[in-house]
Amino acid sequence: MRSEHWLKQRRDILGITQDQLAERLTSGGMQITKAAISKWEKGKTPLPLQTPNNRHLIATALELAISELLVLDGYEIDIDFSRETRLIATLCETLSSQDREFILIMVNHLKTRNDQAKASLLKSAARAIS
Secondary structure, X not given: OOXXXXXXXXXXXXXXXXXXXXXXXXXXXXXXXXXXXXXXXXXXXXXXXXXHHHHHHHHHHOOOOHHXXXXXXXXXXOXXXXXXXXXXXXXXXXXXXXXXXXXHHHHHHHHHHHHHHHHHHHHHHHHHHO
């Protein structure tokens, strides 16, 4: 379902105007106008869902979970991820951008450490065989 079909319906369910939605987004830090929301609803421009912060702000303003927002806007949610992976992703979406960056640094560190341990084991096994 595209945003031009569901966004206005969601506002109607919440009983808010385009101005009120713009106010909710602006109070969260997204500088947006009623005109931009109108363009989203008419399908002239897509919802700006590229960044976690935007996804969080829009989902909060529309009183939706981020996954619900993405599904409504036509994104396919990969259900092949483990329960833990989906939980971590959901939790990360609620964090500030600075905290998300910290989490990414830590995960990259753990992956690098794991990759180095595997490489060391492979070298040891290769030496033992030769």
